[in-house]
Amino acid sequence: MREILVKDGETVQEGQVLIRMDARLSDADRSVVDNELKLKELQLRRIDAELSGLPMKRQPSESAALFFQVDAQHKARRQAYLDSLDTEKAVLAKARHDLQVAMEVEGKLKKTVPIYRDQAEGWDKLAKEGFAGKLMAMERRRLHIENEQDLRAQGYNVASLKASIAQSEKRIAQITSNYRQQLQNERIETAGQRHRLEQELDKHQHRSGLLELKAPQAGVVKDLATHTPGTVVAPGTILLTLVPQNEPLVAEVWVGNADAGFVQTNQKTRVKLAAYPFQKYGMLDGVVQQISADAQEKSNDPGSGAKPPQDAAYRAMISLSSNYLESQGRSLPLVPGMLVNAEIHLGTRSVLEYLLSPVQKVAHEAARER
Numbered sequence: 001m002r003e004i005l006v007k008d009g010e011t012v013q014e015g016q017v018l019i020r021m022d023a024r025l026s027d028a029d030r031s032v033v034d035n036e037l038k039l040k041e042l043q044l045r046r047i048d049a050e051l052s053g054l055p056m057k058r059q060p061s062e063s064a065a066l067f068f069q070v071d072a073q074h075k076a077r078r079q080a081y082l083d084s085l086d087t088e089k090a091v092l093a094k095a096r097h098d099l100q101v102a103m104e105v106e107g108k109l110k111k112t113v114p115i116y117r118d119q120a121e122g123w124d125k126l127a128k129e130g131f132a133g134k135l136m137a138m139e140r141r142r143l144h145i146e147n148e149q150d151l152r153a154q155g156y157n158v159a160s161l162k163a164s165i166a167q168s169e170k171r172i173a174q175i176t177s178n179y180r181q182q183l184q185n186e187r188i189e190t191a192g193q194r195h196r197l198e199q200e201l202d203k204h205q206h207r208s209g210l211l212e213l214k215a216p217q218a219g220v221v222k223d224l225a226t227h228t229p230g231t232v233v234a235p236g237t238i239l240l241t242l243v244p245q246n247e248p249l250v251a252e253v254w255v256g257n258a259d260a261g262f263v264q265t266n267q268k269t270r271v272k273l274a275a276y277p278f279q280k281y282g283m284l285d286g287v288v289q290q291i292s293a294d295a296q297e298k299s300n301d302p303g304s305g306a307k308p309p310q311d312a313a314y315r316a317m318i319s320l321s322s323n324y325l326e327s328q329g330r331s332l333p334l335v336p337g338m339l340v341n342a343e344i345h346l347g348t349r350s351v352l353e354y355l356l357s358p359v360q361k362v363a364h365e366a367a368r369e370r
Contacts, residue, residue, distance in 0.1 A: 081179050113144070123141075255316050275338050284325060286320045
């Protein structure tokens with residue numbers, strides 16, 4: 001117990017702090033969870049900023065250190081994504097340039113191949129007629145064959161470059177798709193972690209609230225377990241008792257076995273108080289509110305389950321008509337702990353029955369042997 005803020009007999013109000021326990025460990029655990037929760041919230045903002053392509057902006061309530069840490073991660077991840085994108089775009093641009101060159105060469109070859117074919121055919125005709133040498137005709141035919149092969153090879157090159165361009169465009173789309181998919185998966189996981197931390201923080205806040213013992217209602221303090229701050233108490237220890245104020249008082253009385261069969265709830269009673277002699281101050285009216293289900297010794301725990309002895313009694317609770325005893329123009333206060341004696345009206349019988357009851361008892365129990 002870190003602080004004991006009340007004393008025995010002190011009157012306290014509802015909600016007033018009575019005792020503070022040492023909350024250093026609880027505060028440390030709560031601080032760790034709170035920091036983790038703030039980090040997860042910033043991570044969610046960072047993911048949303050990456051998905052939208054917008055920069056992060058610090059909120060006034062956010063820690064500067066945490067914000068700069070997450071913002072640096074945002075910038076690094078965004079730059080890595082853009083670098084990958086730029087690299088693939090450069091490959092795409094080169095492939096498109098190469099395709100343009102290859103198509104120019106292919107176009108040139110398509111125009112020159114017919115010329116070489118006509119030349120080869122003309123020289124073959126001249127060679128057959130004897131106007132040109134056979135070697136010259138063969139050379140023209142070779143040039144024609146080379147140009148046709150170059151045209152076919154260039155066609156394959158153009159097709160290959162087009163496939164490379166399509167593949168590069170697909171990789172660019174895949175880079176963006178994978179990047180957004182990773183962000184979405186990370187967001188789902190982070191949102192789940194944030195929800196778990198919110199519940200954990202609520203649990204710690206509830207525990208911290210329990211470390212401050214507050215009065216549930218106005219009353220008077222009694223039976224403090226200790227008056228020394230710093231005392232270590234075991235779990236389950238009763239630290240103090242609070243006697244309520246302005247609450248209807250109830251009298252606890254004990255009903256003997258001889259009368260237990262005649263006592264019922266809602267029976268009217270007359271209550272005598274030892275503090276105020278009834279001959280002078282009178283008695284209070286009351287009503288039987290509750291009777292225990294089993295007999296017990298007055299000093300025993302009612303939940304012990306032990307077999308009650310012959311002198312065991314039944315606990316009865318009597319609601320009183322007032323918290324004050326009105327007498328001689330004064331209101332005499334009743335306080336918890338006062339000794340009372342209750343007279344419960346069990347029934348009526350005639351004077352003759354009263355006088356004959358001892359005779360009937362003797363007659364019934366006479367001539368018995370053991």
